[in-house]
Amino acid sequence: MKVLVTGAAGFVGAGVMRALAGRGDVVTGIDNLNAYYDVRLKYGRLQECGFACGPYEPGVEYRSSLYPDCRFIRMSIEDKDSIDTLFEAGGFDAVVNLAAQGGVRYSISNPYAYMQSNMLGFLNILEACRANRVSHLVFASSSSVYGMGTDVPYREDSDTDRPVSLYAATKKSNELMAHSYAGLYGIPSTGLRYFTVYGPWGRPDMAPMLFASAMTKGEPLKVFNGGDMVRDFTYIDDIVEGTVRTLDNPPSGETPYRIFNIGCSSPVRLLDFISELEDALGCTAVKEFLPMQKGDVYQTNADTSELEKATGYRPRVLLKEGVRKFAQWYQSDKNPLR
Numbered sequence: 001m002k003v004l005v006t007g008a009a010g011f012v013g014a015g016v017m018r019a020l021a022g023r024g025d026v027v028t029g030i031d032n033l034n035a036y037y038d039v040r041l042k043y044g045r046l047q048e049c050g051f052a053c054g055p056y057e058p059g060v061e062y063r064s065s066l067y068p069d070c071r072f073i074r075m076s077i078e079d080k081d082s083i084d085t086l087f088e089a090g091g092f093d094a095v096v097n098l099a100a101q102g103g104v105r106y107s108i109s110n111p112y113a114y115m116q117s118n119m120l121g122f123l124n125i126l127e128a129c130r131a132n133r134v135s136h137l138v139f140a141s142s143s144s145v146y147g148m149g150t151d152v153p154y155r156e157d158s159d160t161d162r163p164v165s166l167y168a169a170t171k172k173s174n175e176l177m178a179h180s181y182a183g184l185y186g187i188p189s190t191g192l193r194y195f196t197v198y199g200p201w202g203r204p205d206m207a208p209m210l211f212a213s214a215m216t217k218g219e220p221l222k223v224f225n226g227g228d229m230v231r232d233f234t235y236i237d238d239i240v241e242g243t244v245r246t247l248d249n250p251p252s253g254e255t256p257y258r259i260f261n262i263g264c265s266s267p268v269r270l271l272d273f274i275s276e277l278e279d280a281l282g283c284t285a286v287k288e289f290l291p292m293q294k295g296d297v298y299q300t301n302a303d304t305s306e307l308e309k310a311t312g313y314r315p316r317v318l319l320k321e322g323v324r325k326f327a328q329w330y331q332s333d334k335n336p337l338r
Contacts, residue, residue, distance in 0.1 A: 002026045003247070004092045006077055006125065007099035009033055011203050012140070012194070014045035015240040016096055020247075021049070021067035028090055031099065032076035036106070037204050040336035045201050046072060077121035087128040094247055097125050097139040100170075103205055104144060107167040108294060118170035126177060130185045136250035138243065141175055141191040141259065143232070143300045144168035153267075153303040156193075156259050165294075175259060182257035188250040192243060195263030195302045199236030199322060200329035204337060207231075208323075211274060212330045213337070215281055220288035227271040227289060230299040234264040235317035235325075245311035263302030264315045276319060280327035 003020050007013035008029025017029045029049075033042055033056060043054040050066030056074040059082070064070040075082050077099045101107075101117040122139070129137050145160040145168050163169040178189040198208040214221040242262045251258045274285055307313045317325075329335060 001093045002091055003028070004086075004090060004095045005029045006095070006097045007031055007140075008072060009042035009046050010098055011045075011201060011236065012197060012239055012243065013096075013098040014049060014201065015236055016098065016243050017070065018049050018067075019240050019244050021064065021070035024069070026069040027067070027071070028086070028092070029070070029072045030075040030077070030086070031072075032078075033074055036101065036103070038337060041201065041204065044334070044336050048201070076117075077124055078116050080124045080127075083124045083128050084131070087132045092132065092134055094136040094250075095125065095129060095134050095138070096243065096247060097122065097137065100140060102167070102203065104165045104167050105293060106205070107165050107170075111166050114166050114170050118167075119173060122174050122177060126181045126187070129187050130181060135188060136247060137178065137187055137189045138247050139174060139178060139189065139191050140171075141193045142168065142171040143193050143195040143261070143263065143302065145172045145175070145193060146300070152299055153265065153301040154261060155303045156261060156306055179255070179257050182251075183255040186256060188252070188256035190246050190251060190257070191259045192246060192262045193259065193302075194239065195232040195234050195261065195300050197236055197239050198233050199326050200334070202236070202326070207270075207273075208277070208326060209330075209337075211277055211285070212281060212327070215278065215283045215285050216331075218283075218286065221274070221285045222290055223270065223274070223287050224290050225292040227269070227274075227287070229270040230267045230301065231270065231273070232263040232265065232267050232300050232302045233273060233319060233322070234262070234315060235322035238264065238315040238317055242307060242311070242313040242315075245313050246307070249311050258310070260307040260310070261302040261304050262307055262313070263300075263304055265302055265304050266315075266319070267299065267301040268319055273319070273323070276323045277327065280323045281331070
């Protein structure tokens with residue numbers, strides 16, 4: 001199968017590209033390698049996929065030394081002409097769209113970045129899928145679409161009409177856009193509402209990396225809402241497996257469209273996660289308790305039964321094991337931010 005993975009230097013994207021290439025698919029990965037966070041992490045993820053250390057020139061094709069049928073091109077999904085040319089030449093059977101401007105809090109101070117990438121960029125992907133008859137589009141949504149809902153664990157039919165951040169609003173919009181293209185043009189599309197992902201090579205703006213950085217440096221660890229927050233922490237390997245399983249099971253019907261939660265279904269209190277990380281890193285956190293931040297939600301908890309029924313997905317990595325693996329990586333020479 002020929003697969004395009006966008007956001008291929010991202011936390012989830014690099015893992016998905018490696019998994020697909022490892023099983024023999026012909027994989028093209030693209031990423032604009034923007035400076036939203038330290039690009040050394042993005043370069044490191046690409047090296048794990050067999051690509052030479054950056055920098056990478058825009059539009060140049062790089063071949064993996066580990067996977068002969070895997071290539072990477074620095075490209076933005078916002079560049080319609082480049083995306084159209086790529087699709088016309090690529091003959092992709094399927095697309096995994098993970099490219100997006102991430103971060104809830106960043107969307108408050110930089111709203112236009114979200115409209116360009118998450119809205120215009122996603123429209124470019126949809127149009128290219130329509131023009132080139134792609135057989136399955138899998139795209140990243142987010143648990144943030146549930147807003148401040150209290151109907152937990154969240155099911156796919158839970159209320160998503162009251163987002164509390166622009167980031168969440170763009171992800172909900174992506175779901176609606178994909179649904180319309182599935183109905184109008186018959187493009188099989190599946191949206192995945194990712195719940196809190198953690199593990200080696202994670203994003204530095206997310207809690208596990210922020211916590212580990214503060215702990216190992218002896219700096220105050222910012223704990224919002226007094227630590228009274230709950231997250232469905234899901235290890236990266238489970239997220240990658242669930243994404244690949246979804247790709248292999250396209251929807252059908254008059255409007256071939258589905259939405260799935262993808263998480264661990266085992267919510268953890270923030271202070272308990274911090275405690276596990278303290279044990280794994282061998283240090284004690286200096287906690288600075290702060291109020292809830294704008295755009296944050298109190299609790300995320302996924303009901304993943306629909307994904308399990310459709311694909312057989314079942315998360316396997318328990319929190320203690322996942323935190324241990326993350327801590328080992330964080331303290332190793334592989335971590336470019338150490």
